[in-house]
Amino acid sequence: MSAKEQRQVASDAGLSKQRVVVEAVRLADSEGVDGLSMRRLAGALGAGAMSLYHYVASKDELLDAMIDIVFEEIELPPEETDWQSAMRRVATSTRQVLARHPWAIGLMESRTSPGPANLRHREAFTACLRRAGFSALTATHANWLLNSYVYGYALQAASLPFDTADELAEMVDDVYLPQLPPDEFPYLNESAAALVAAGYDPAEEFTFGLDLVLAALEPLRASA
Amino acid sequence: MSAKEQRQVASDAGLSKQRVVVEAVRLADSEGVDGLSMRRLAGALGAGAMSLYHYVASKDELLDAMIDIVFEEIELPPEETDWQSAMRRVATSTRQVLARHPWAIGLMESRTSPGPANLRHREAFTACLRRAGFSALTATHANWLLNSYVYGYALQAASLPFDTADELAEMVDDVYLPQLPPDEFPYLNESAAALVAAGYDPAEEFTFGLDLVLAALEPLRASA
DNA sequence: CTCGTACACCGTACGTCGTACACTGTACTA
DNA sequence: TAGTACAGTGTACGACGTACGGTGTACGAG
Numbered sequence: 001m002s003a004k005e006q007r008q009v010a011s012d013a014g015l016s017k018q019r020v021v022v023e024a025v026r027l028a029d030s031e032g033v034d035g036l037s038m039r040r041l042a043g044a045l046g047a048g049a050m051s052l053y054h055y056v057a058s059k060d061e062l063l064d065a066m067i068d069i070v071f072e073e074i075e076l077p078p079e080e081t082d083w084q085s086a087m088r089r090v091a092t093s094t095r096q097v098l099a100r101h102p103w104a105i106g107l108m109e110s111r112t113s114p115g116p117a118n119l120r121h122r123e124a125f126t127a128c129l130r131r132a133g134f135s136a137l138t139a140t141h142a143n144w145l146l147n148s149y150v151y152g153y154a155l156q157a158a159s160l161p162f163d164t165a166d167e168l169a170e171m172v173d174d175v176y177l178p179q180l181p182p183d184e185f186p187y188l189n190e191s192a193a194a195l196v197a198a199g200y201d202p203a204e205e206f207t208f209g210l211d212l213v214l215a216a217l218e219p220l221r222a223s224a
Numbered sequence: 225m226s227a228k229e230q231r232q233v234a235s236d237a238g239l240s241k242q243r244v245v246v247e248a249v250r251l252a253d254s255e256g257v258d259g260l261s262m263r264r265l266a267g268a269l270g271a272g273a274m275s276l277y278h279y280v281a282s283k284d285e286l287l288d289a290m291i292d293i294v295f296e297e298i299e300l301p302p303e304e305t306d307w308q309s310a311m312r313r314v315a316t317s318t319r320q321v322l323a324r325h326p327w328a329i330g331l332m333e334s335r336t337s338p339g340p341a342n343l344r345h346r347e348a349f350t351a352c353l354r355r356a357g358f359s360a361l362t363a364t365h366a367n368w369l370l371n372s373y374v375y376g377y378a379l380q381a382a383s384l385p386f387d388t389a390d391e392l393a394e395m396v397d398d399v400y401l402p403q404l405p406p407d408e409f410p411y412l413n414e415s416a417a418a419l420v421a422a423g424y425d426p427a428e429e430f431t432f433g434l435d436l437v438l439a440a441l442e443p444l445r446a447s448a
Numbered sequence: 449c450t451c452g453t454a455c456a457c458c459g460t461a462c463g464t465c466g467t468a469c470a471c472t473g474t475a476c477t478a
Numbered sequence: 479t480a481g482t483a484c485a486g487t488g489t490a491c492g493a494c495g496t497a498c499g500g501t502g503t504a505c506g507a508g
Contacts, residue, residue, distance in 0.1 A: 106330035136418035152376025194360035209369035
């Protein structure tokens, strides 16, 4: 039996790096990244804590692998459409994935080496921009700008406790206004009132900035 | 002796919430947020670990207070200039502060309630936009867009191990290219080469996106 | 001058964490 | 059948956050 077949059998019945990391992501999703410990993870897998170290060198490596799984979930830019539609797809997908795994945002800051899925993603991303007529340098700029917007948006969204217009209205009345004296924070009070009055939907906020950024980038590409 | 005077004396000699939090920020800056423990913090202050709990209810509250100190360091928008210059000042200051305290970025995701400095900052920020002629709704959009860009930029920058053109060139040759097979990652290879050839300076990247975003927002304000 | 009270501060202890290390059992090779 | 490799584990160590029950000193009341 070859080493590969052994690996195959092992992954059918017992543990495997894939299984460990996937379960870790699930645990972090449901309990938060602070609730993810090697012992709890092992418990969820029906194994002893130390068994995990046969598939992961350390918890740090586990976290790196978890981040790369998150990147795997992000759509790659489709090749058959115009660059703006493609980027919109990627950006939207990224936002959704990061909303699903909010712990990933905070983790990205501290880990420096990108995983394979991350690299594949960057390659496809710049490929799309280059094909659309951006120079290598401008594509780098666009890359930074778009990613900054998406990550920053996800970061802000993760620290907000509401997702819909109704939840927002509720929070404004029950939580925000009580702690915002109108004489000290006139503009925030005005904003809060205006948002509630307009039926402001936080879900649409993302599109606004994204469209603005894409439109601003359009004239920078050397049209084919 | 009034309670206030007592507090004054105490802050001259012994501990105080201010001293605790400031030292915690210093520790997180030098050792990373993982290196910040109540015991080590107490040690740095020449006190016992449990003494800290007279000034801070829990480590979570300490982290919240640390974040608010970071917001205190960010410049408020000056009132005497045009809105673009003001926003540029704020954005640049935010970027610098977050570069000084990279741990703060990852912390923002998990803590939901904004501190007083954060609120003051938001108020001044929207005030500036409203005075420049943006509607309350558009000001909210601009707020999201600008903050997303700045936070996202800081997040990406924090996970990069280089700050100057020279360091970049060194990293490209020694670390990136060796792990990027040209046939699998043609565009990343091209980009890396183009950046090094152009003497690309990462420090200037921030300005590019910021200017683009500001210019894109300009037509959205109802000119006075 | 003494006592009671308040409060800043701390020592100890508990449960949990990551993980080093030495150990099982099982499966396959020779 | 003996040997080897390796998946999986049990125990133990040092560090963590923090509950709890102390100390000591400062000060107003008697």
